[in-house]
Amino acid sequence: MSSRRVVLVAAGGTAVALAGLFATDTFDDALRAVGAKPKHLPRPEDTSLMKAVVDDQQRVLAVARGTGNAPVVDLLSAQLEQLGAIPGSRTATGDLARSLRTAAGHRATDARAAISPEFAQVLASLAAGLAQAETLA
Amino acid sequence: MSDIELRLTQRWLALEHEAIWVLGLVGARFPDLADAARKELAAHRTTRDRLRAVVTSLGGRPVGTAAAYDVPDPRDAAAGRVLVQDVESRIAAACVRLVPETTEKARDRAVRGLRTAALAQVRWGAAPEPFPGLD
Secondary structure, three states: OEOHHHHHHHHOOOHHHHOOOOOHHHHHHHHHHOOOOOOOOOOHHHHHHHHHHHHHHHHHHHHHHHHOOHHHHHHHHHHHHHOOOOOOOOOOOOOHHHHHHHHHHHHHHHHHHOOOHHHHHHHHHHHHHHHHHHOOO | OOHHHHHHHHHHHHHHHHHHHHHHHHHHHOHHHHHHHHHHHHHHHHHHHHHHHHHHHOOOOOOOOOOOOOOOOOOOHHHHHHHHHHHHHHHHHHHHHHHHHOOHHHHHHHHHHHHHHHHHHHHOOOOOOOOOOEO
16 A cells, blocks of 8 residues: 555645745746755645645534534544644534535545645545545434 | 556556455355345446456556465455455555556546445445545
C-alpha cells in the first residue's frame, strides 16, 4: 500500500496553513533562478481545493454530531485530523446518509480534478472512506 | 499512457483474478456465503474483462490466472470473510497507486475501482476506515 503518512504530507497536510502564502510556480521559478532545487509545495489550485474539502468535511461532521452518530463522528474527525485540520464542535441538522453520499461524490470529482498526484490519491481515498461511512449512517 | 500505468493496471488485473479465485473458494466452502460470493463474482468478472481490454489497449499482454494463490485455508465462514476483505483491501491499494499515474479516463477508472473495493470490504465485514487503500 501507499503510505498514508507520506501521501498525506506530500499532498499538503499543511496546505490549509499554507493557503495564500505561495504561488507555487512563481516560488519554484525563483528557487531555480538561484540554483536551488524546488521543494514540493501545494499548487494554488490544490490549496484552494483543500480548503473547500476541509470546509465541506466540517459541514458533514456537524450533521453527524447533530444526529449523534458517534462512529461517523469519529471517522470524519480522523479524516480531518489526518488532513491537518482540527475537527469542529458545532452541530447541524440534516440527512447524514445523504450528506455523506454527496460528499463522497464531490471528493471523487475533486480527485479527478486535482493537479498534484498525491492530492488526487488522498481525495480518491477520502471519497472511498466517506462511502464506507455512509454504511454507518 | 506509460509503462507505469501498464504495470499498475496489470497488478490490479492480477488481483481481480485472485479475488475471483478467493470468492469461488469461499462460496463453495461456506453455504451461508454462497449467494454473496456469487454476486461479487459477477462484478469481479466484469472488471477483469474490462481490465484485460485496457491492458491490451496499452500494448500489454494481460496477466493470466495463477493455478492457486498463497492464502490461508479458511477454517470457518468468519475466516472466509477475512480472506475476501484482504483481497479487496489489496485491490483498493492497487487502485490508489493507479490514481496519480494515469490519464483522465484511467484516473476515473481507478477512482471508481477504489470505491467499489472499499464498499466490498465493508460488505464482507471490515470496519470503515478514514482512508481506504492507504496504509
